Amino acid sequence: MIIDDCHYDIIVIGSGAGGGTLAAALSRQGKSVLLLERGGAMAIEDQNVADADLFRKDRYHPRDERWFGPDGDPIAPQTTYALGGNTKIWGAVLQRMREKDFSELAAQEGVSPAWPFDYGELAPYYTAAESLFRVHGKAGVDPTEPNRSNGFEHHPKALEPFLEPLRAGLQRQGCKPYDLPLSWSEDPIDPSGDAQLFGLDKGDASNLVIRDQAKVLRLHVNPSGHEVKGVEAEVAGEAWLFSSDVVVLAAGAINTPAILLRSSSDQHPSGLANGSDQVGRNLMNLQLTSILQLATQLSSGRYARSLGINDYYWGDKNVSFSLGHIQSAGGVLQDTLFAESPPVLSLISKLMPNFGLEQLAARSVAWWAMTEVLPEPDNKVILQNNQIHINYLHNNREAHDRLVYRWLDTIKSVEADPLTKVVRSAPIYPRGEAPISIVGFACGTCRMGDQQSSSVVDPNGKCHELDNLYIADTSVFPSCPSIGPGLTTIALALRMANTLDKAM
Numbered sequence: 001m002i003i004d005d006c007h008y009d010i011i012v013i014g015s016g017a018g019g020g021t022l023a024a025a026l027s028r029q030g031k032s033v034l035l036l037e038r039g040g041a042m043a044i045e046d047q048n049v050a051d052a053d054l055f056r057k058d059r060y061h062p063r064d065e066r067w068f069g070p071d072g073d074p075i076a077p078q079t080t081y082a083l084g085g086n087t088k089i090w091g092a093v094l095q096r097m098r099e100k101d102f103s104e105l106a107a108q109e110g111v112s113p114a115w116p117f118d119y120g121e122l123a124p125y126y127t128a129a130e131s132l133f134r135v136h137g138k139a140g141v142d143p144t145e146p147n148r149s150n151g152f153e154h155h156p157k158a159l160e161p162f163l164e165p166l167r168a169g170l171q172r173q174g175c176k177p178y179d180l181p182l183s184w185s186e187d188p189i190d191p192s193g194d195a196q197l198f199g200l201d202k203g204d205a206s207n208l209v210i211r212d213q214a215k216v217l218r219l220h221v222n223p224s225g226h227e228v229k230g231v232e233a234e235v236a237g238e239a240w241l242f243s244s245d246v247v248v249l250a251a252g253a254i255n256t257p258a259i260l261l262r263s264s265s266d267q268h269p270s271g272l273a274n275g276s277d278q279v280g281r282n283l284m285n286l287q288l289t290s291i292l293q294l295a296t297q298l299s300s301g302r303y304a305r306s307l308g309i310n311d312y313y314w315g316d317k318n319v320s321f322s323l324g325h326i327q328s329a330g331g332v333l334q335d336t337l338f339a340e341s342p343p344v345l346s347l348i349s350k351l352m353p354n355f356g357l358e359q360l361a362a363r364s365v366a367w368w369a370m371t372e373v374l375p376e377p378d379n380k381v382i383l384q385n386n387q388i389h390i391n392y393l394h395n396n397r398e399a400h401d402r403l404v405y406r407w408l409d410t411i412k413s414v415e416a417d418p419l420t421k422v423v424r425s426a427p428i429y430p431r432g433e434a435p436i437s438i439v440g441f442a443c444g445t446c447r448m449g450d451q452q453s454s455s456v457v458d459p460n461g462k463c464h465e466l467d468n469l470y471i472a473d474t475s476v477f478p479s480c481p482s483i484g485p486g487l488t489t490i491a492l493a494l495r496m497a498n499t500l501d502k503a504m
């Protein structure tokens with residue numbers, strides 16, 4: 001094994017929303033930081049895909065990686081190993097969790113647990129995160145919007161023209177559509193924000209060493225078992241050992257528990273930080289259904305996600321538990337998630353055999369229905385023969401179905417309104433649930449909490465059982481909000497930078 005001769009203040013593992021943001025923030029504070037990232041730089045043409053090719057290639061599934069699903073069959077996960085992690089292909093919609101999302105809430109099929117702190121604790125970091133990631137949005141329109149001390153620094157992007165009359169049509173049905181807050185760079189070549197652009201690139205280069213193509217295999221502890229002493233990584237086919245005072249795992253909700261489980265030793269026989277048998281458990285992966293509506297007006301088919309609707313976020317006229325969030329998916333040729341909904345595509349090709357993807361994109365509106373799932377100990381990431389297995393079944397399904405049917409009713413009433421001319425009714429609304437290989441919204445596998453017996457990290461992200469090991473990715477989420485986890489992950493990373501600054 002090659003032993004690196006530098007010793008750092010902090011090693012951060014993974015450069016996505018959590019790790020990329022944290023490593024840069026720590027370097028700005030003057031800490032010496034080593035960032036280890038298993039991927040490399042992603043080519044610009046792969047980041048801003050806007051062509052039918054998106055549907056034809058397994059473009060965002062690492063070629064050599066197979067995980068195993070609940071039935072034991074191999075799956076090719078949609079996950080991005082690159083500088084910036086999954087933020088290189090995300091929709092860049094950055095929303096705050098609502099105040100109530102932080103407290104215990106009754107759901108249709110159980111309870112969504114409380115976080116160990118309230119919204120007020122994270123609010124200043126949300127503000128800083130929106131500023132850092134240049135979030136464009138408009139406050140005061142979404143009825144569920146949490147309290148904020150300020151408006152957005154940047155106005156929303158202009159909508160694709162046909163979406164303005166659609167917004168008005170939704171308003172006539174009593175909905176309150178709002179401009180989705182988007183991370184946006186104003187750079188025409190690389191317009192959508194990500195954790196490389198607004199994370200790593202904002203670091204202090206004199207303090208931040210970035211080693212890409214460095215896949216972390218396991219962590220080594222000192223003889224007492226209370227401190228991580230070395231980080232073992234595979235670099236160009238060779239084993240390397242790196243060292244620092246503090247180590248932060250930010251490899252994402254699947255790979256972070258996998259690294260901890262792989263780091264078992266005499267002192268930690270069931271995996272590092274896993275004395276309570278919580279590592280890998282409580283996996284939550286947002287329920288996502290894509291719904292396609294036909295448009296009468298041509299559009300470019302290439303535009304960002306646009307409108308959000310939270311009118312059913314806390315329920316509807318019949319039920320008082322959370323149903324979830326609706327967002328317009330963006331142009332069909334630009335939505336990496338939509339391209340992963342094979343049921344939608346096969347249905348369309350049967351219904352309209354001569355309808356190519358370009359025509360479909362130009363004449364449709366795609367929507368996403370998004371509903372939270374609840375933590376369950378048996379939904380988990382495990383290692384078998386050193387390979388990742390995902391034991392996972394969605395729960396809270398009836399709430400999600402309600403949301404989908406509620407939304408279908410809403411779009412049908414929009415179509416029935418003679419004043420709304422931009423969409424038209426169809427005999428069928430093709431829709432498809434995201435398959436298990438879509439893991440980009442996964443969270444919860446190393447959850448935070450006050451009690452060591454039921455959580456992996458404390459409210460500051462420090463592993464209960466280790467003095468110098470922290471986690472800064474979506475693994476730590478105690479619950480899974482119906483909106484995306486991106487902004488909360490960035491805010492938590494900025495909060496951790498502050499905590500570490502005071503502690504070191």
Ligand SMILES: Cc1cc2nc3c(=O)[nH]c(=O)nc-3n(C[C@H](O)[C@H](O)[C@H](O)COP(=O)(O)OP(=O)(O)OC[C@H]3O[C@@H](n4cnc5c(N)ncnc54)[C@H](O)[C@@H]3O)c2cc1C
Nearest residue numbers: 014016018038081085091092093216251440473474484486
């Ligand atoms: C197609 C898509 C669209 C999305 N759209 C949105 C959206 O619009 N809004 C939103 O809020 N969220 C969205 N998400 C989710 C969002 O991208 C994730 O929640 C977020 O990136 C999670 O951040 P993270 O830091 O936990 O992990 P990641 O961003 O996944 O980063 C993990 C990093 O760790 C690296 N890594 C993994 N294993 C190792 C290892 N062994 N050694 C070294 N490095 C390692 C990875 O390469 C990666 O860089 C989307 C996700 C996808 C896939």
